[in-house]
Amino acid sequence: MIDPRVQLNIPFPPEKQEKLAELIEGMEREQLFWLHGYLQALLQTALTKSLPENSLSGESTPEIPQQTITILFGTHTGNCRKLSQLLLERLGEAGIIAGTFDMDTYRPRQIANERYLLIIVSTHGEGTPPLAAEGFYEYIHGKRVPLLETLNYAVLALGDRSYFHFCKTGADIDSRLEDLKAKRIIPRADCDIDFTDQASAWIDEIVLKLKTDLQAKAISVKPTQDFTKSKTVPRQATRQHPVEAEIAELINLNGRGSSKSTYHIEMVTEPGALHFKPGDALGIWPKNDPALAGRFIDKLPFDREQVVNCKGEDLSIINFLTHHAEITSVSRDTLERYHTLGPNKKIKVLLEDPEKLRNFLRGPDFLDLLHLFPSNLNAQQIVDILRPLQPRLYSIASSLRMFTNDIHLTVGLVRYNGDGRIRKGAGSSFLGERVKKDDKISVFVEENENFRLPVDAASNIIMIGPGTGMAPFRAFMQEREITGGKGKNWFFYGDRNFSTDFLYQTDWQTWRKKGLLTHIDLAFSRDQSDKIYVQNKLKTKSKQVFKWIEEGASVYVCGDSSKMAPDVQKAFTEIIRKEAGKSPDDARAYIKELRRQKRYLEDVY
Ligand SMILES: Cc1cc2nc3c(=O)[nH]c(=O)nc-3n(C[C@H](O)[C@H](O)[C@H](O)COP(=O)(O)OP(=O)(O)OC[C@H]3O[C@@H](n4cnc5c(N)ncnc54)[C@H](O)[C@@H]3O)c2cc1C
Ligand SMILES: Cc1cc2nc3c(=O)[nH]c(=O)nc-3n(C[C@H](O)[C@H](O)[C@H](O)COP(=O)(O)O)c2cc1C
Numbered sequence: 001m002i003d004p005r006v007q008l009n010i011p012f013p014p015e016k017q018e019k020l021a022e023l024i025e026g027m028e029r030e031q032l033f034w035l036h037g038y039l040q041a042l043l044q045t046a047l048t049k050s051l052p053e054n055s056l057s058g059e060s061t062p063e064i065p066q067q068t069i070t071i072l073f074g075t076h077t078g079n080c081r082k083l084s085q086l087l088l089e090r091l092g093e094a095g096i097i098a099g100t101f102d103m104d105t106y107r108p109r110q111i112a113n114e115r116y117l118l119i120i121v122s123t124h125g126e127g128t129p130p131l132a133a134e135g136f137y138e139y140i141h142g143k144r145v146p147l148l149e150t151l152n153y154a155v156l157a158l159g160d161r162s163y164f165h166f167c168k169t170g171a172d173i174d175s176r177l178e179d180l181k182a183k184r185i186i187p188r189a190d191c192d193i194d195f196t197d198q199a200s201a202w203i204d205e206i207v208l209k210l211k212t213d214l215q216a217k218a219i220s221v222k223p224t225q226d227f228t229k230s231k232t233v234p235r236q237a238t239r240q241h242p243v244e245a246e247i248a249e250l251i252n253l254n255g256r257g258s259s260k261s262t263y264h265i266e267m268v269t270e271p272g273a274l275h276f277k278p279g280d281a282l283g284i285w286p287k288n289d290p291a292l293a294g295r296f297i298d299k300l301p302f303d304r305e306q307v308v309n310c311k312g313e314d315l316s317i318i319n320f321l322t323h324h325a326e327i328t329s330v331s332r333d334t335l336e337r338y339h340t341l342g343p344n345k346k347i348k349v350l351l352e353d354p355e356k357l358r359n360f361l362r363g364p365d366f367l368d369l370l371h372l373f374p375s376n377l378n379a380q381q382i383v384d385i386l387r388p389l390q391p392r393l394y395s396i397a398s399s400l401r402m403f404t405n406d407i408h409l410t411v412g413l414v415r416y417n418g419d420g421r422i423r424k425g426a427g428s429s430f431l432g433e434r435v436k437k438d439d440k441i442s443v444f445v446e447e448n449e450n451f452r453l454p455v456d457a458a459s460n461i462i463m464i465g466p467g468t469g470m471a472p473f474r475a476f477m478q479e480r481e482i483t484g485g486k487g488k489n490w491f492f493y494g495d496r497n498f499s500t501d502f503l504y505q506t507d508w509q510t511w512r513k514k515g516l517l518t519h520i521d522l523a524f525s526r527d528q529s530d531k532i533y534v535q536n537k538l539k540t541k542s543k544q545v546f547k548w549i550e551e552g553a554s555v556y557v558c559g560d561s562s563k564m565a566p567d568v569q570k571a572f573t574e575i576i577r578k579e580a581g582k583s584p585d586d587a588r589a590y591i592k593e594l595r596r597q598k599r600y601l602e603d604v605y
Helices: 014-024 029-049 053-057 079-093 108-113 131-141 168-179 196-216 290-298 317-323 332-341 345-352 354-361 366-372 379-385 426-434 467-483 505-514 534-540 542-550 564-580 584-596
Strands: 069-074 098-102 116-122 152-158 189-191 243-252 262-268 281-284 307-310 313-316 392-395 406-412 415-418 421-424 440-446 461-464 489-495 519-524 554-559 600-604
Touching: 069 079, 069 131, 079 098, 079 116, 079 152, 079 196, 108 131, 116 168, 131 168, 131 584, 152 168, 152 196, 189 196, 262 426, 281 426, 290 317, 290 366, 307 317, 307 379, 313 317, 317 379, 332 345, 332 354, 332 366, 332 379, 345 354, 392 406, 392 426, 392 467, 406 426, 406 467, 421 426, 461 467, 461 542, 467 489, 467 505, 467 554, 489 505, 489 534, 519 534, 534 542, 534 564, 542 564, 554 564, 564 584, 564 600, 584 600
Parallel strands: 069 098, 069 116, 116 152, 152 189, 461 489, 461 554, 489 519, 554 600
Antiparallel strands: 243 262, 243 440, 262 406, 281 392, 281 440, 307 313, 415 421
8 A cells, every 4th residue: 555645646557556566665774765756756757858948047937737846955964854754744743745855856947846945954164055955056046047936935044053154055045045035934943953943843843834825726735644743763773862872992002101082982883773774973972071071160159059940841950961952062142142141242242253252262262151151140041051962973883784783983182281271172082081981871873875985896996094084984994894895996095204293004914915995005294204194195196197097996085174174185186187187177067076076075074
């Protein structure tokens, strides 16, 4: 039987319905996703073909035969995909037919043919669209996009308030569509990292609005279920419903005398509790350092056991600061709330100057805030000001096929000196210094469909992953080893010193000996007077790198987003320019095309 929720005007005769049901029955989630994407691509081609030639000029707006609602999502780590699926289900329950499309495969000019477009998009990098949304974003901001006077749209934006450009991509798309004369159905919602409640409310609102509007226009809407009931049954552990993992091994990978501490952490879960693929990250819920939380309270005029209320629960302030609040960093929204409750001229100046604010927010923790801008806050106000503690993500450094039930992470301790005080990152010090063997911690998987090994196991790959950027490549190599992937593998790695900082050296040597690792190039920046980084190493292998790319290799970059990833991209542009004799613009276009083909992939943070 076909799912009753989609039994609306089925355009198939009964015998075809049966065949369809037979085909779908028992399909795995992954197979369903594939089929979903395949059918969407077919549908989109059919719709694009039906688009009259002059429709792009904006002079004519063709009538679409049937009222269709398009949900368009732009995602990097999958949150927007999951929400678009939820929206699709909720519309289905309200009897409204819709289709979801990934911006990555959606042809942007199709927008001229849409009447109802619901956009769910995140922001990445430093306020940039996720890779999958780049094409759509550029198209609607370009010169060739027509006016969209007959388009009705709504935007759900995902982001993280701790970033300076909060939800920028969603905001840009929303205002651009307005400029293009499209009609906003409901206001945009800008969701923080803990998006579930706000996104659900937006979904409720849009479903109700569309249902009312379409019914008013007498367009077929037949509810088959009570659509006010959300039915999100988590299929695997999620941020909100994590599972427990037990710490099985904890080793500092850096040798004695290193300026860094990088931890190899092995965890074990119940069999089948987590599903992940190479390229995915593990989300962990950290706990703050109780000593730091204590210093915090020492600055305030109340004691540790002072009771406060957090989300309806009474608890001591020390418990709140240790388990529920971000205290190792200050974000703009925290500063704004701090200023609202205790107005301060200096904070006002900062909040009014984006550049000054940006510089200020790099480094201080909440203790600095109390020190720099003393205030008479009471304990409950502290609770209201601080941002809820967020999970941290770490690339999974092992393959599930090789280590069933195990998860390996490579965690670099964030440690720096500020005003004579050693500061440590909440998540990295929790994992590296405060958890002990046999402790249990809360974890979930953050899927990353944009950082996968090539489908063809015979394809060659070039991996660039200095420092902890190595982590996913260890998983890639294990996967290729266990599955017998025949593609050639080339790794560019770097850190400070060879003798102390070559992480997992024996793993890489073994793979090299076995022939699984075709080449490895190392850049240890502090082993000689000139600083040498992976981008320099790449350029010294220019000819061979270009040959690999021309022969179809995929490039993977993982690690630091602020300097390493842009420098590596510049190095590739130079390589293309030199080896292919292209102009700088053409070389950049070449890289762009590689990105479009998903052969230049980044997982940077
Ligand atoms: C998809 C993904 C995968 C990741 N994979 C890995 C991985 O495999 N391994 C890994 O180690 N990390 C990884 N990270 C990074 C990780 O999630 C954390 O961001 C990192 O561990 C720091 O978190 P923290 O809680 O320790 O620090 P926080 O408590 O979040 O940070 C404390 C504050 O320190 C500031 N700060 C840091 N360094 C300095 C400095 N030198 N000077 C001034 N201020 C500074 C920060 O800006 C921040 O405000 C990944 C991130 C993502 C998004
Ligand atoms: C490396 C990285 C950079 C990010 N940059 C921003 C940013 O500049 N602005 C913002 O609002 N959110 C930013 N975010 C937060 C994401 O938008 C947020 O996690 C969102 O839920 C991701 O949705 P997705 O899984 O659909 O991509 C960033 C997240 C990561 C991992």
